[in-house]
Amino acid sequence: MRFERSHTRKAAFLAVASSLALLATACGGDDGSSGSGGSSSANALEGRGPITLASGKDTSGNLQNQLNAWNAAHPTEKVELKELPDDADAQRQQMVQNAQNQSDAYSVLVMDVVWTSEFAANQWITQIPEDKVPDLGKLVPATVETAKYRDKLYGVPITSDGGLLYYRKDLLTAAGITDPPKTWDELLADCQKVAATPGGKGMNCYAGQFEKYEGLTVNFSEAINSAGGSIVDKDGKPDVDTPEALAGAQELQNGFKTGAIPKAAITYKEEESRRAFQDGKLLFLRNWPYVYSLANKTDGSSKVAGKFAVAPLPGKSGPGVSSLGGHDYAISSFAKNKATAVDFINFMASEAQQKDNLTKTSLAPTWASLYDDPALAKQFPYLPQLKASIASAQPRPRVVKYGDVTAAIQQTAYDILSKPATDPKTALADLQTKLQSLITQ
Amino acid sequence: MLLSPTLLVLGLVVLFPIISALRESLFTSGTKLDENGFIVKGSTFVGLDNYLDIFKGDTGDRFWNAFYNTTFFTVVCVVLETVLGVAMALIMHKAFKGRGIVRASILVPWAIPTVVSALLWKWIFQADGIANQLIGTQVLWSTEGWQSKMSVIIADTWKTAPFIGLLVLAGLQTIPAEVYEAAKVDGASVWKTFTRITLPLVKPALLVAVLFRILDTLRIFDLPFVLVGPHKDSVETLSMLAYDEAFNTRYGPAAAYATVLFIYVAVVAYAFVKILGADVIGEARARKPGGGGGGKRWRKKNAAKGSTDTSVGAVAVGGGGR
Numbered sequence A: 001m002r003f004e005r006s007h008t009r010k011a012a013f014l015a016v017a018s019s020l021a022l023l024a025t026a027c028g029g030d031d032g033s034s035g036s037g038g039s040s041s042a043n044a045l046e047g048r049g050p051i052t053l054a055s056g057k058d059t060s061g062n063l064q065n066q067l068n069a070w071n072a073a074h075p076t077e078k079v080e081l082k083e084l085p086d087d088a089d090a091q092r093q094q095m096v097q098n099a100q101n102q103s104d105a106y107s108v109l110v111m112d113v114v115w116t117s118e119f120a121a122n123q124w125i126t127q128i129p130e131d132k133v134p135d136l137g138k139l140v141p142a143t144v145e146t147a148k149y150r151d152k153l154y155g156v157p158i159t160s161d162g163g164l165l166y167y168r169k170d171l172l173t174a175a176g177i178t179d180p181p182k183t184w185d186e187l188l189a190d191c192q193k194v195a196a197t198p199g200g201k202g203m204n205c206y207a208g209q210f211e212k213y214e215g216l217t218v219n220f221s222e223a224i225n226s227a228g229g230s231i232v233d234k235d236g237k238p239d240v241d242t243p244e245a246l247a248g249a250q251e252l253q254n255g256f257k258t259g260a261i262p263k264a265a266i267t268y269k270e271e272e273s274r275r276a277f278q279d280g281k282l283l284f285l286r287n288w289p290y291v292y293s294l295a296n297k298t299d300g301s302s303k304v305a306g307k308f309a310v311a312p313l314p315g316k317s318g319p320g321v322s323s324l325g326g327h328d329y330a331i332s333s334f335a336k337n338k339a340t341a342v343d344f345i346n347f348m349a350s351e352a353q354q355k356d357n358l359t360k361t362s363l364a365p366t367w368a369s370l371y372d373d374p375a376l377a378k379q380f381p382y383l384p385q386l387k388a389s390i391a392s393a394q395p396r397p398r399v400v401k402y403g404d405v406t407a408a409i410q411q412t413a414y415d416i417l418s419k420p421a422t423d424p425k426t427a428l429a430d431l432q433t434k435l436q437s438l439i440t441q
Numbered sequence B: 001m002l003l004s005p006t007l008l009v010l011g012l013v014v015l016f017p018i019i020s021a022l023r024e025s026l027f028t029s030g031t032k033l034d035e036n037g038f039i040v041k042g043s044t045f046v047g048l049d050n051y052l053d054i055f056k057g058d059t060g061d062r063f064w065n066a067f068y069n070t071t072f073f074t075v076v077c078v079v080l081e082t083v084l085g086v087a088m089a090l091i092m093h094k095a096f097k098g099r100g101i102v103r104a105s106i107l108v109p110w111a112i113p114t115v116v117s118a119l120l121w122k123w124i125f126q127a128d129g130i131a132n133q134l135i136g137t138q139v140l141w142s143t144e145g146w147q148s149k150m151s152v153i154i155a156d157t158w159k160t161a162p163f164i165g166l167l168v169l170a171g172l173q174t175i176p177a178e179v180y181e182a183a184k185v186d187g188a189s190v191w192k193t194f195t196r197i198t199l200p201l202v203k204p205a206l207l208v209a210v211l212f213r214i215l216d217t218l219r220i221f222d223l224p225f226v227l228v229g230p231h232k233d234s235v236e237t238l239s240m241l242a243y244d245e246a247f248n249t250r251y252g253p254a255a256a257y258a259t260v261l262f263i264y265v266a267v268v269a270y271a272f273v274k275i276l277g278a279d280v281i282g283e284a285r286a287r288k289p290g291g292g293g294g295g296k297r298w299r300k301k302n303a304a305k306g307s308t309d310t311s312v313g314a315v316a317v318g319g320g321g322r
Helices: A002-026 A039-043 A062-073 A088-100 A113-121 A141-145 A169-174 A184-195 A214-226 A243-258 A263-267 A270-278 A291-295 A338-349 A351-361 A374-379 A383-391 A402-418 A424-439 B003-024 B049-054 B057-093 B099-111 B114-124 B130-135 B146-172 B177-185 B190-218 B222-227 B238-247 B251-280 B282-287 B293-305 B309-321
Strands: A051-055 A079-083 A108-112 A156-161 A164-168 A204-207 A282-287 A308-311 A325-331 B027-029 B043-045
Touching (some): A062 A338, A088 A108, A156 A338, A164 A291, A169 A184, A204 A270, A263 A402, B003 B251, B049 B057, B057 B099, B057 B190, B099 B146, B114 B222, B190 B251
16 A cells, blocks of 8 residues: 555656646746836936847848947947847747846847837837937838837837749740739739740749748738738727728638649748749749849759749739838847947948848848949849838737737638638638737727 | 755755746736836736636637647557557567667657657658658648648657657566466467567556656647647647747736646546556555455456566566656
């Protein structure tokens, strides 16, 4: 009997121990935010001295060069780079944890454009008076909007990103089409014309990113915005139960139903869709500018090098609307030396630094003037299209509970696209109800 | 003398997180905005609301779906892994040329970190991947439906059947060769030898391996998360729900989910151990009237099998528990 009991205990202990790892995750974020407000002192941008920059992994290698330039000019106010993981979700998690511990380890945060509302509402980042950022008016306005919460500025956009329509120029020309399609209907018609030519055999028409992840929110928003609808209106209220939104959702659903969008596209993220285009399986591809140089590589990795061009995304009756990507620099509320942080952000936002960054890393800048620079346009032929894309781009919903909102959008979009029996009208009405409970708090 | 520092460390690393998670699950924070759009700070005590919310409305549907998935994966994966693991152990136990290579290659999957093997299988299962080329049709493995469940089961079985194989192999090596010789002399068939000698004698080691796998699979997270993706109803498990809540900075509900899962794991483990325990002291129990119901049934089944296994069982389980 005694033996049995001790054995039972041992095994029960094992069970406890193995569940521990899980519990530890859950209680990792303590209620560190219970401290009293302190927002007035957090708003004062004072103090000079060394600061840190929390950024995702710098894959280009140019960020450190930019920091070195700053450090050489400001020996007493050096910036140290704190590299976070490559994955955006993991970056956000580390920044949230850091903020909940009220740690001053990160001074300047490199934030994805969709995080602003959540971080600002939690007062994890500091409001920046607009007169502290002299060049704000010279940036593309749509990018500046991403850094605002309730009309107050909480960051400065440093890089931007917009969707582009990549198309097979060679096949369109062979089918006698001179201009890329401006509308979704034109795009479908072009596909049929190309399919009739010998070069178009076995080609799929169009693909974007339709796997159930953030990219689906981007693509679904683009379809709805391009058809004249919106997911969240100008006042921040959900507005997805409209005929325009329905038209946009139906375009994508019909694309899957008719096979214009290949079935496999439901599993595509950026890279899968890029590979399909590079392997010559797609006539049209919606993707970000980074694809341009990769698809033009002549080392054999791309079968379409020199055969494609870019255009703005197609819309209902004219050019479509892209979802806005990119990164903003914000100041942690718990940071020391905030005056230095503001200066540093202005340095990074300057035209010279952005130009340097564009030429070395091809990251899209936020300065409007850089898109019109002829020398740059020669190096990056997609810049005029990208400018048009970013200038008319819509931000994704700017809401505090962005994680829940994007999950709800993904759920609805995925059902509409992957289950042909789903009625888009009811699905959008359900989404409207869900968003209403998530957005009004 | 050594006991008190041990208890202290155990208290710190085991008891404290559990209690702190339980406490956390009774609070909620960060749900209300003030007139300036800022989240009202501080957490409020909500009693058992976080637990009740789990079972209500949409969240309830999501919970029961995740509960079903977790249980489904546990039952199917563990059964498959046990069968395959025993087979692997029997192969590894055989003396033949190149046994070292076979043993090593069977153990490779177990040595690969789960996230890496999930990425590996994701690559195999992608739309134009090897799996589809082999079967000659395009199955979209990572979409909702039976196929995504199956991809998780395949990947999990591939990775962890060797673990069961390893533990069973250890059990096999404790069986003295004379037992088999005696069976041979008696003219027992291969199947009879397996069911009457091998299986009962490795059972203690096997049960420990199965218990480990059950506990592990109940907490399954990284494999479906990486292989199929988050928010997919077909493969969402309880751990993924807890993660999702924590990711959206709702630590109270996240702790509640984790606690529910903790209780579920504890109950399953207790039930399993209860059955196991009844077997370990089978003889002692037999003399005592009115043992547990489960124990009785187990004993009845065992009675037919012969009784040599009990003493070996006690020894081997003690070793395996480590």
